[in-house]
Amino acid sequence: MADSPGLGEQTLNKAVEIGLSSQLDEVENLDVNIKTDALKLVHGQVDAVTIEGEGLVMQKDLRMEELEIQMTSVAINPMSVAFGKIELTKPTKANAQVVLTEADINRAFNSEYVRCLGWATPTQLQSQKIHVNGQLTTIQPQHVDFRLPGDGKVALNATIKLVETGENQQVAFSAVPQISANGKTVSLENVEYGESEEISPELTKALIDQTSEILNLSNFDLEGISLQVNQLKVEVGKLTLQAEADVEQIPSA
Incomplete structure (x- = not known):
């Protein structure tokens, strides 16, 4: 398939961006990239979902410099796509990374x-x-x-x-x-x-x-997505948390 997203993917990308943004107090940049094709969507299959954000402020004034969540082989309800949503038919796992700067903390x-x-x-x-x-x-x-x-x-x-x-x-x-x-x-x-x-x-x-x-990772959970840290990297000026995410639902508009 071509690198540029199709119409269905664009619609879903925007729906998830809106859904995520509604849970945040501030967003500097948020990019959602859903990889699939029309035939797979009909059968409720999504190859990959990548969420990348910068300067995301949660409630309680907690800010993330960077957030990245990557999911593969996501099973969705194909009927939900008609309404511009992604409704998971079963929970899925994802890899996540959260970067907090000294200034954020x-x-x-x-x-x-x-x-x-x-x-x-x-x-x-x-x-x-x-x-x-x-x-x-x-x-x-x-x-x-x-x-x-x-x-x-x-x-x-x-x-x-x-x-x-x-x-x-x-x-x-x-x-x-x-x-x-x-x-x-x-x-x-x-x-x-x-x-x-x-x-x-x-x-x-x-x-x-x-x-x-x-630094309780529950502070950075999004609706339907909870994080569990498995690796911590401390560098000058920033803290990087590698985590596994349990995804019960992908937020969408």
Whole structure:
């Protein structure tokens, strides 16, 4: 078949692009490429579906620099094509890649959504009471600086306000990100403080838990598509997650 998509493919490509865009707060670029032909469509067969996106912002102000999802041998309901949709007749597997930049992760840490709403759960920071220098105190994060310096590590430098005294404390450490056993989250291991001291194990744990919360891959699931990480690559300035996607439905208009 020719490289340029046929009319049926173009219609489906646009329908999926619209369906995906409706789930996102911002989209810089989104490209859907469906490979099939008219005869295969009649029999409910699609050779491949590729979804590539750049600058995709999910709810909660979580941004992906890049998203790529690749599916092969997709079985669909041929009747759904008449309505410009792709209705899967059975779930399928896909390969996915998510790239997060240093700036993306900092944006999530310091976003108004996370400050006002997201910090409220027990694993998060806002207004938690924890022990700092032996005293039980309420903490408020002022700013979190997240860095990807290379060498397979992440680094955090956080300014935390101690409400009762009004003083600010600096917390700085590096750690090695590891994929959790269930493949849904990234945890931080082998914490090192360098020249600074640990002022509170509880505060360190709260920051580590918050990082895991932001890097929870469920945050990046789309409707009908859930991701499970099987490989993590840490480079200077960016974090690349290789994942397997369980696809129950492909979003479409």
